[in-house]
Amino acid sequence: MNPELTRWTGPEGLPRFDLINDEDFAPAFEAELTRAEAAMEKIAANPEPADFSNTIAALETAEEGLSRVLAVFYTLAGVDSNPAREALQRDFAPKLAAYNSRTSMDPRLYARVKEVAEKVETLAPEDRRIAELALRDLTRAGAGLEGVARERMAEIRARMAVLTTQFAQNVLADERDYVLPVDDDRLEGLPDWLVRAMRAAAKERDLPGQIVTLNRSLIVPFLEHAQDRALREVAFNAWAARGSGQGAGGEASDNLPIVTEILALRHELARLLGYEDFAAYKLEPEMAGNAGRVEALLGQVWKAARKRAQEDEAELSRLAREDGVNTALEPWDWRLYAERLRRMRHDVDPAEVKPYLTLDAMLGAVFDVANRLYRLEFQPIDAPLWSPDVKAWRVTREGELMAIFLGDYFARPGKRSGAWCSALQDQHKIGEGQRPIVVNVCNFTAPDAPGEPAFLSWDDALTLFHEFGHATHHILSDVHWPSISGTSVAQDFVELPSQLYEHWLEQPQVLDAHARHYQSGVPMPADLRDRVVAAGKADAGFATVEYLESALVDLAFHRGAPPADPMARQGGVLAGLEAPRAIPMRHATPHFAHVFSGNSYASGYYSYMWSEVMDADAFAAFEETGDIFDPGVARRLEETILSRGGSAPAEKLWLAFRERMPGIDALLKGRDLD
Known part of the structure; x- marks a missing residue:
């Protein structure tokens, strides 16, 4: 095993990436997985009575070597994927899922953690917190299940690990493999800096001329400036098709069957644990607590955002008609005319900025x-x-x-x-x-x-x-x-x-x-400067609508019975919202990586807006002092939130900083929707 994967010897304790090769990962992974399993077995089989030191504290270091190997591997897999790393991901995913199932559902480990957690009043605050969280996590992982239910939970987790890995790789394949050549006579409207970037992208791929890729830093400005409507449509549809089976990877990259199966498995997992649906399971430990509170927040903002978007759409349609576009405004039109409207209202040229x-x-x-x-x-x-x-x-x-x-x-x-x-x-x-x-x-x-x-x-x-x-x-x-x-x-x-x-x-x-x-x-x-800042909020209706569409579809996917046809469920949600047709979801289902390449944001994409309610109020705490760098507020923010991690429930940390819960007024003002 390459020792550099666990004993990092680079400057300042960094890994020596120059000494690590792809063939090093499999043996290191297997060796550290075996060590982690042995450490977990030692904790679970300890004949001594369970206490904080031999159980909870021991869990904190049991997987240290494995964590270091995976930290290096998944960093490289995200920033510089290749076929070897993609194959390793597919190999590691089920093995990690099986390991996690064995340890998190081990009845001996569960009994020991439960024994310690039942005596938390004797522990220091941080020790009490990690003991409570350890019990919560094991319970939510299914450690209390028995018999057939236990076996099925392990199967579900193993299968989901495979599916979420494949989902992410399919999206990456479509993004990596797509290029749209743009002839010199179709560059009208594109600023020089964008054309140079398109030529650099072509050169990087050993292609002539200039191309558009699905990198957001290329595709978005292309849609904002390209005067060729037919070319915009081609580019937008390629961007929207990622993971649908219609993208660059073809049917091999079709994520819709994967989405259907993931949603069914999540629902089954939640039901095994006694929850009505996956949303109820996922939201229980969050600040929101339940789907009703999430919907209430998103619903309040939706009304204001949709109204603003409709007002903007009328103005954009007028501009499009001036260009001879007499059909309805399409998704590939919005950014072009929104950018034109931004310039008219704020006189901001990106090339000038x-x-x-x-x-x-x-x-x-x-x-x-x-x-x-x-x-x-x-x-x-x-x-x-x-x-x-x-x-x-x-x-x-x-x-x-x-x-x-x-x-x-x-x-x-x-x-x-x-x-x-x-x-x-x-x-x-x-x-x-x-x-x-x-x-x-x-x-x-x-x-x-x-x-x-x-x-x-x-x-x-x-x-x-x-x-x-x-x-x-x-x-x-x-x-x-x-x-x-x-x-x-x-x-x-x-x-x-x-x-x-x-x-x-x-x-x-x-x-x-x-x-x-x-x-x-x-x-x-x-x-x-002032015009740039104002222009940054100019298309707030669009930005808020496309985000809320994605957040509400995510929530709907995980409430109630899972959909047999996720795209029909998506369509039903958008129809019920009376969403503007020219504003599609920020992340359509086939490439909604937040939700389907892992479980972190599943039924949780709303969290950006939940946090935004707080961030607007938190910045107001600085503004109220008359000094946006006020040292007292900065110190309180660090002491109550930034330094504390998860050492206390989120609501408790927030109240320690601001002494009250925030409303949405600051958010609406910040998005220019009030």
């Missing part, structure tokens, strides 16, 4: 905000990582190491679409303790040539801030146990730090200091 929004400048803004709020400092370090594009920083506060931060920002073939934050290593205080190694991943368009700057759109800059907000949750974590470290919180609470961090990008103090022209160094003019 991009020179001020380079990746380096916006990273400077991200780090400066972290310094002013939390006194964090960032020093670049050299390390052998998975790509030369990936950067690393040592994060300190007053000389003390707080974290290692990695940023992988550019799109490449084989990289999963979207943006995310993960941790190669979580913070904890066991033994000598360890600080986190945090990874932010995005899919921005790479520079035109080596040494040239990378230019971001406004949405790209927001994404950069969003993912770093997640990173602060890891970096500032200050708990004893790894299972409650960093972002290990309720699903509908985890987006609070990320969405809160976005607010600072919109502030004049931040933009004036960092949005500077990449050649002259001159700050973005105040008038342009």
